[in-house]
Amino acid sequence: MEGLLFWSPAVVAVGAGIAVFRVDSMARATYALALSFVAVGLELLLLDLAYLGVVTVLMMVMEMAIMAVFMIMFMMNSAGLMPMSMVHNRRGALALSVGVFLSLAAVALLTPWPERRGTVPEDPTRSVGTGVMETKMLVMMGVGAVLFTTIVAALVLAASRSRYDVRGGRR
Amino acid sequence: MGVRGARRGRGRLARRAAGCPHVLLVVCPGATGLRLETEAALAALGGVRALSPADADVLLVVGEPSAELRRAAEVTWSQLPGPRVRGVVAGPGRAEDVLRRLVPLLGSAEQEADAADRDDTAVPGPEGDPPGGLPMADRAEDRDGLTLDVLRVALGPVLPHWPAGLVVDTRLQGDVVQSATARVLRARAARGPSYWAPGPDASPDLRRGRCAASHLDALARLLSVTGWAGAASGAVALRDRLLAGEAHERVRADFRPWRRRVEGSRLLRWCTRDLGVLLPADARRLGVGGPAARAAPPHDVSARLRQWLVETDAVLGGAPPPDGGPRGEPAAAPSSALLGAAVELLPGRELAEARTVLASFDPDPDEPGAAPSVAAGAS
Amino acid sequence: MTVEAAPAWAALPVLAALLALASAAAVLDAASPGGTAGAAPRGPARAARPLAETARLLRQRRHTTAVRDGLLWQVGVAGPVVIAALMVAVVPFGGQVVADVPVGVVWFNAMDVCLWAVVWLAGWSPDSPYPLVGGYRYLAQALGYELPLMFALTAPAVAAGSLDVGTVVEAQDGLWFVVWMPVAFLVLLVGVAGFSLWGPLGAPGGGDVAGGVFAEASGVDRLLLLAGRYALLTAGAAMAVALFLGGGAGPWLPGWLWSLLKTLAVLGCLVVLRGRLPGVRPQTVVRLGWVVALPVVLLQVLAVSIVVVVEG
Numbered sequence: 001m002e003g004l005l006f007w008s009p010a011v012v013a014v015g016a017g018i019a020v021f022r023v024d025s026m027a028r029a030t031y032a033l034a035l036s037f038v039a040v041g042l043e044l045l046l047l048d049l050a051y052l053g054v055v056t057v058l059m060m061v062m063e064m065a066i067m068a069v070f071m072i073m074f075m076m077n078s079a080g081l082m083p084m085s086m087v088h089n090r091r092g093a094l095a096l097s098v099g100v101f102l103s104l105a106a107v108a109l110l111t112p113w114p115e116r117r118g119t120v121p122e123d124p125t126r127s128v129g130t131g132v133m134e135t136k137m138l139v140m141m142g143v144g145a146v147l148f149t150t151i152v153a154a155l156v157l158a159a160s161r162s163r164y165d166v167r168g169g170r171r
Numbered sequence: 172m173g174v175r176g177a178r179r180g181r182g183r184l185a186r187r188a189a190g191c192p193h194v195l196l197v198v199c200p201g202a203t204g205l206r207l208e209t210e211a212a213l214a215a216l217g218g219v220r221a222l223s224p225a226d227a228d229v230l231l232v233v234g235e236p237s238a239e240l241r242r243a244a245e246v247t248w249s250q251l252p253g254p255r256v257r258g259v260v261a262g263p264g265r266a267e268d269v270l271r272r273l274v275p276l277l278g279s280a281e282q283e284a285d286a287a288d289r290d291d292t293a294v295p296g297p298e299g300d301p302p303g304g305l306p307m308a309d310r311a312e313d314r315d316g317l318t319l320d321v322l323r324v325a326l327g328p329v330l331p332h333w334p335a336g337l338v339v340d341t342r343l344q345g346d347v348v349q350s351a352t353a354r355v356l357r358a359r360a361a362r363g364p365s366y367w368a369p370g371p372d373a374s375p376d377l378r379r380g381r382c383a384a385s386h387l388d389a390l391a392r393l394l395s396v397t398g399w400a401g402a403a404s405g406a407v408a409l410r411d412r413l414l415a416g417e418a419h420e421r422v423r424a425d426f427r428p429w430r431r432r433v434e435g436s437r438l439l440r441w442c443t444r445d446l447g448v449l450l451p452a453d454a455r456r457l458g459v460g461g462p463a464a465r466a467a468p469p470h471d472v473s474a475r476l477r478q479w480l481v482e483t484d485a486v487l488g489g490a491p492p493p494d495g496g497p498r499g500e501p502a503a504a505p506s507s508a509l510l511g512a513a514v515e516l517l518p519g520r521e522l523a524e525a526r527t528v529l530a531s532f533d534p535d536p537d538e539p540g541a542a543p544s545v546a547a548g549a550s
Numbered sequence: 551m552t553v554e555a556a557p558a559w560a561a562l563p564v565l566a567a568l569l570a571l572a573s574a575a576a577v578l579d580a581a582s583p584g585g586t587a588g589a590a591p592r593g594p595a596r597a598a599r600p601l602a603e604t605a606r607l608l609r610q611r612r613h614t615t616a617v618r619d620g621l622l623w624q625v626g627v628a629g630p631v632v633i634a635a636l637m638v639a640v641v642p643f644g645g646q647v648v649a650d651v652p653v654g655v656v657w658f659n660a661m662d663v664c665l666w667a668v669v670w671l672a673g674w675s676p677d678s679p680y681p682l683v684g685g686y687r688y689l690a691q692a693l694g695y696e697l698p699l700m701f702a703l704t705a706p707a708v709a710a711g712s713l714d715v716g717t718v719v720e721a722q723d724g725l726w727f728v729v730w731m732p733v734a735f736l737v738l739l740v741g742v743a744g745f746s747l748w749g750p751l752g753a754p755g756g757g758d759v760a761g762g763v764f765a766e767a768s769g770v771d772r773l774l775l776l777a778g779r780y781a782l783l784t785a786g787a788a789m790a791v792a793l794f795l796g797g798g799a800g801p802w803l804p805g806w807l808w809s810l811l812k813t814l815a816v817l818g819c820l821v822v823l824r825g826r827l828p829g830v831r832p833q834t835v836v837r838l839g840w841v842v843a844l845p846v847v848l849l850q851v852l853a854v855s856i857v858v859v860v861e862g
Contacts, residue, residue: 027622027674034667050653051713058660062696065666068674069689152840191602222761223680225613225768228606252613252768324679331757346683396758398750398829438750439828441838522683523831526758 013039200336202234224250368496447528460499553716629668630778644805654715684762694839699741719797742786
């Protein structure tokens with residue numbers, strides 16, 4: 001049962017990832033990528049990292065939706081369904097991506113992971129966070145807030161006029 | 172439940188379904204009177220006006236279509252999913268009969284068979300691009316100098332809350348209008364005076380009633396475009412009462428609270444202010460008269476809307492229409508200037524704004540001598 | 551009150567409740583002035599409209615456009631109903647919840663972001679300009695209400711010290727959160743209207759673009775889209791009840807009934823308000839969202855955090 005729970009999202013994640021380069025439509029490629037990330041989010045749920053899993057789904061779907069808008073609305077045929085290839089430099093890309101995939105998979109399989117000592121902590125997400133950040137947690141949270149403020153401020157400054165020219169006529 | 176039971180169940184379903192027909196109107200220029208009649212008949216039968224062909228069961232051509240409008244109606248007809256029926260309201264007093272005859276046909280078994288068997292997928296074009304034989308959109312520079320795709324979209328002649336027979340050919344980038352050209356489809360027969368501005372030999376009472384009703388009709392269209400269906404249906408009800416001949420004083424008594432509600436809406440003011448500003452100098456240059464020219468500063472959609480409310484109130488109170496017609500001096504064909512002003516303001520506007528601006532001028536294609544074609548924007 | 555995981559079969563009655571409430575919303579919408587029934591005569595016939603409309607759409611053929619992406623169209627059409635069901639899965643009814651996810655609040659948020667994808671697909675895949683514009687409008691205004699909505703969901707989570715919806719309900723023992731975080735409650739309701747294409751935020755399905763994302767939908771497809779819209783409204787109302795109105799808390803009646811009644815009340819307010827407000831254009835939504843709603847709701851979260859720290 002546990003194997004099925006692991007393998008089905010795993011197959012979907014890899015399969016959807018391959019589909020990104022097999023389909024001939026911008027929208028399908030974008031949403032295949034989104035599906036792949038959703039499957040990865042589900043794998044995180046299996047690790048009892050509920051927050052990280054759900055946030056992965058949230059962020060990735062949001063990102064892909066925005067990406068679809070920019071790619072299709074501003075760069076591609078706005079009427080939509082022009083077939084187009086998602087591949088450039090076919091051979092090189094294939095060699096590179098297979099190489100990266102194999103080496104990452106090898107690292108995952110060949111690393112001598114330690115046996116579990118003690119019990120699962122109450123909140124694994126928090127433990128992972130403090131494990132990675134250690135004493136820098138507070139600093140990183142502060143940096144997060146500063147980054148967010150910077151993004152908003154930069155947006156306001158750059159787009160005070162907005163795409164639509166709210167006030168006044170055309171330039 | 173056997174075969175007979177299933178058939179009976181299906182019959183009941185069909186009867187229920189025919190109780191709320193969705194009707195798409197294709198209104199010909201010059202057929203305003205017929206349109207109002209048809210709308211009233213539709214409401215009396217419990218029908219709903221469809222927003223798009225895919226939403227419609229009944230296609231009703233109102234008036235006598237010219238060749239071009241007939242083609243548009245034909246294309247629209249091919250987009251109705253079915254069960255579907257179509258008819259023509261060619262003369263006064265027939266709308267209700269036509270609807271009463273058409274709607275029951277929707278429930279028939281032949282209709283179901285037609286809907287099940289019809290194959291309307293367009294024949295695909297030659298292999299490769301463009302898919303389905305649809306033209307690929309062009310590219311052009313946008314406001315910031317980026318080369319982006321443009322799409323040619325004709326607004327009208329079959330579009331909800333849209334002046335009859337008007338077509339605005341636009342070039343869109345995303346949903347921003349880059350350029351616009353407006354034209355009024357020719358009417359089949361020579362046009363008399365507009366329904367809204369009956370000639371000088373009409374009684375003063377009729378002329379006042381028509382003027383107020385015209386403003387209410389325009390207000391309903393504008394409010395519908397901004398997405399306020401509740402207020403729009405109020406305007407339609409008041410309009411129909413006026414046209415049915417109810418005393419102006421009594422209509423005015425109900426107009427007042429409605430006006431307060433519309434004027435009091437802060438959300439509506441937010442969404443219409445600073446939009447579609449037509450400065451007095453530009454109004455003079457373009458020859459715009461009537462309420463649009465009298466609107467107070469800042470001369471935006473909000474101001475024009477308020478001007479309609481004020482003038483409707485005054486006319487209902489017994490004042491004569493300021494220019495003899497609702498849009499300006501009827502002899503001067505004021506709608507050409509209104510259409511020109513609207514089209515000049517369209518480029519650079521996003522689609523919802525563009526439609527709001529156009530609705531705030533409300534040109535009347537029925538007027539004889541309405542401009543054949545006006546253009547604006549980067550070519 | 552305590553909230554615990556319900557047995558698996560509880561998914562069925564919850565799904566039935568979702569559909570029943572969504573139908574109730576459709577009936578109320580048809581019966582209220584300015585609602586979907588248009589100029590139809592008043593009275594019981596008006597309220598029975600949704601039934602007639604359903605019959606009509608079940609008989610109607612599914613219309614297709616010349617070139618379309620059939621697979622993505624189906625994802626877009628079925629998406630809203632499915633997502634609404636996934637949303638209510640984490641909402642407790644009385645003392646029971648179908649999916650006892652420890653991060654239910656974030657789950658709800660993730661589901662509403664998934665709507666960005668599916669509604670945009672419903673607009674894009676028919677390859678027709680008006681639905682396309684509708685799809686873009688949905689994303690544009692989502693950018694306006696999403697951040698305020700996120701922080702509105704954060705406020706009760708901060709007060710309860712947990713992202714678990716059940717814990718948030720339990721933390722409201724005695725004092726409902728709506729009393730001391732009304733701003734967050736209102737912003738949540740606006741967000742619910744936004745992701746349900748409802749009322750003032752209905753521009754993606756607006757009449758000015760011939761029905762927007764609904765423009766090319768007919769037959770069962772249209773039925774699913776419309777049902778999805780009411781179901782989303784219902785799911786949003788149910789979440790608002792759990793986070794701000796004490797969930798199933800109340801005297802005399804059983805908890806699940808209180809949850810149901812409160813959800814119905816919030817739903818009723820959302821439906822009735824629709825005919826009374828004009829539409830807001832997407833760029834105005836973005837402006838109001840970032841300039842007005844975001845600062846106000848951030849202040850609300852700050853106030854809540856201070857109270858939590860002071861109270862210990």
